[in-house]
Amino acid sequence: VQLEQSGAEVKKPGASVKVSCKASGYTFTTYGVSWVRQAPGQGLEWMGWINPYNGNTKYAQRVQGRVTLTTDTSTSTAYMELRSLRSDDTAVYYCARDEGYTSSAFDYWGQGTLVTVSS
Amino acid sequence: QSVLTQPPSASGTPGQRVTISCSGGTSTIGSNTVNWYQQLPGTAPRLLIYGYIQRPPGVPDRFSGSKSGTSASLAISGLQSEDEADYYCATWDDSLNGHVFGTGTKVTVL
Numbered sequence: 001v002q003l004e005q006s007g008a009e010v011k012k013p014g015a016s017v018k019v020s021c022k023a024s025g026y027t028f029t030t031y032g033v034s035w036v037r038q039a040p041g042q043g044l045e046w047m048g049w050i051n052p053y054n055g056n057t058k059y060a061q062r063v064q065g066r067v068t069l070t071t072d073t074s075t076s077t078a079y080m081e082l083r084s085l086r087s088d089d090t091a092v093y094y095c096a097r098d099e100g101y102t103s104s105a106f107d108y109w110g111q112g113t114l115v116t117v118s119s
Numbered sequence: 120q121s122v123l124t125q126p127p128s129a130s131g132t133p134g135q136r137v138t139i140s141c142s143g144g145t146s147t148i149g150s151n152t153v154n155w156y157q158q159l160p161g162t163a164p165r166l167l168i169y170g171y172i173q174r175p176p177g178v179p180d181r182f183s184g185s186k187s188g189t190s191a192s193l194a195i196s197g198l199q200s201e202d203e204a205d206y207y208c209a210t211w212d213d214s215l216n217g218h219v220f221g222t223g224t225k226v227t228v229l
Contacts (some may be wrong), residue, residue: 010135014173036164043121044156044164044207046218076128094163102211103151103218112163 001025003095003110010116011085017092018081020097020111028076029053032100035080037091038112045091049098050078085117121220122147123208130227131198140222141191141208147219151211153191154185158205167206169191172206182204195226 011097021033022062035047049071057069076096093113096106098118124142131137141153155168166175170185171191181202183194193211194204208221 036128036220043223044209044220046156046209046220049196049218061215096164102213103154106156106164106167106209107166107169107175109163109165 001097003062003097003106003108005093005095005110010118012119013085013087013117015085015117016081016083017085017091017115018079019095019115020079021079021080021110022087023076023078023097026097027072029073032104033069033071034095034096034098034099034106035093036106038087038094039091042091047080049100051100052078058063067089082093082115085115087117089115090117091115121210121222122215122219123210123211125206125208125221125224127222128225130197130229132229133198135198135199136194136196137226138195139193139206139208139219139226141193142174143189143191143210145166145189146189147189147210147212148213149189150213153186153208155182155193156167156207156209157205160204185202198226198228200228202226212216 002024004022029052034049050057052071070079097108097109156164158164159168170186171186206224212219
């Protein structure tokens with residue numbers, strides 16, 4: 001199982017960013033994908049989850065309204081788009097495989113994508 | 120601000136046992152299972168313990184988990200230098216309707 005994420009991004013405040021996460025080594029539609037971010041020197045923050053089988057999503061209250069999770073099952077790729085970027089969105093963004101039930105564990109992680117928001 | 124509280128740091132000498140606590144509430148640990156993650160410097164987190172006590176393949180049995188009421192603990196026995204990392208507990212929050220992580224504990228091997 002591997003989750004390969006897109007490269008680092010630098011964005012201005014107010015812009016949007018879209019990070020990709022290409023899955024391999026398992027059937028993409030049989031597991032969910034969660035997104036987790038980590039600001040510099042800070043802890044982990046769960047952002048949301050998507051079920052690639054039916055497109056169902058769940059978002060954390062803190063980012064709801066600014067984040068959209070999507071998938072492309074033809075390429076086994078998950079996407080995280082964050083809009084209206086602020087300086088405190090500067091973080092490493094991780095995708096992780098998620099069985100999709102409450103308290104499910106994130107058993108495989110991508111390598112992370114650094115998103116820097118700076119004017 | 121996390122709803123799961125961990126001590127910011129823990130330390131021990133090689134071979135010692137170190138325990139990390141994770142304190143939650145009735146809507147988190149009190150009603151949902153707990154998972155633990157290890158994050159080595161500059162790397163992505165790695166699943167260490169799931170379902171309170173289960174270890175994924177490849178995780179040494181030096182790592183063990185437990186739960187009591189609204190708190191959980193991770194124990195590292197026979198501490199080794201490669202265990203120096205940040206450790207996070209995680210669970211579901213029925214009130215927030217989402218996953219939550221602990222504040223994280225940095226383990227130092229003296």
